[in-house]
Amino acid sequence: MGWLFGHGQTRAQLIARLTRNEEHDSVTRRCLRHCTSGNVLWTVWEVQRSDDAPMRYIGCDLLAWDRACAGWGYKDMCEQMEPLYYSCPLAYLDMVPPAAPAWREQVRAWHAARSRTLAPGDVLTLSGLSISEAVVVSRHHRMWIVESGGRLFRFPPRLFRHIVRQRGADTCGGPQHAG
Known part of the structure; x- marks a missing residue:
């Protein structure tokens, strides 16, 4: 799994392309929610074949600028790959059945640690x-x-x-x- 870059592509254009809904051969893919945390794009996708129940998953796209092509690129992952990134919004975990429970615990721990408050003298x-x-x-x-x-x-x-x-x-x- 490598990186894909577009020549002259802005970050906003890349995010718009990565989150657009698609339909091919009676399969519909809809982006239900998306947000960025630094250069990580988090998405919730719903995929449905014409006769099947919809399936949902959490997507994680790493975003980066490449000077050589003067454009933004991405590397895509999903929850099942247990990415080493934990800034996924907690609300997204409630929208999708668990695929990687250990990764979800890391996400919850990351959010708990970030919400910790310190005071001088602690x-x-x-x-x-x-x-x-x-x-x-x-x-x-x-x-x-x-x-x-x-x-x-x-x-x-x-x-x-x-x-x-x-x-x-x-x-x-x-x-x-x-x-």
Whole structure:
């Protein structure tokens, strides 16, 4: 599965082409919903043959600009391929029967981590990073600044999934965060 690029194609043109409804040989394919998250296009498709019940699936198209052809291209995947992208809208999961339960759990975990709220003074226990515990110091735009071992680190929301425990500043045992 490779990438397909169109010469001189804009991003909007590509998205319009990837989400248009089609009908061929008594098979209808309709895009019920679509949205983008960065350069990932999420779609919910309904495919129906003339005599069969409709089938639905979630599509995931990666979008990229190619300088050589001066146009946008895509790489298409579906839920069954368990893409390593988890920004699929939660509402889409309710619209389609599960094809990859493990991937859906990753999507739910990604959304839960992104909705996490931090506050200065919170103590974070982390897993899968080079630091195992950090104290939230401040926020700069969407980026959090944390302190660990006397050093400051940037902590963007995409790393929230590494938080295994969060203790509020008021439950940490005093100003030194002992405990």
